[in-house]
Amino acid sequence: MNFWETITGSDLTREFKAFESRAAALPDDYRAAWEQIKAHLFPHGDFTGRNLMPILDSALGLLEETAADGQRIDEVLGDDVQGFCTALAGGEGARTYRDRWREQLNRNVARKLSRLGG
Template sequence: MRELIRKIMRDKQEYKEQMARAEALPEDYRFVFQKIHGYMWSFAGGDGSDMLTTQQELIELFESSAADGKHVLDVTGEDVVGFCDGLLRDTKKWTDPARNKLNLDLINKFGRGNDAQ
């Protein structure tokens, strides 16, 4: 139990540090980050630690792109939702169990080596 409390405290501190870095981004990057942040956290699954990693990667990308003088939409593209979905591809989401169950049900019904019709 003590280790769980420590992990929660570390994650909370990491989140605060990330948000401080996001606040330091140029205005256009900060605006897009806030929009993406709201979108991506609506899908957070498990304890959210995977989302912290994804958020860290996004902040690093935005920091380096801003330093290179790139426009934020040159980084995300105009399909920002598509950008987000790509960013979240390998991140645990609350929708994962339903998605996995659907795939498993269909594989069990129609998969190779299964003669059930």
């Protein structure tokens, strides 16, 4: 990955298109689960989503492997797709991008207030 790709995110676009082409080969129920996985994981991403790429790659690999084995999607993910994604992202209470932004805003406000008060 070069500097230009890092700045523009073109490497992420290329990688995400590769994920989508891999997902297109999955059975319908697996594709629906892939869409749910993406939706539940994106709040755990950083600003660019770069930190989610290995997680998405692993999740898609799991779906590909289990589809090839002929397993049903509910055998793989269970009934709680959101819980599965939470576990992938680091467990219950894993920080989302909103949490990180809120903490940064609170630090900045506290720093400005301390300068005004002292």
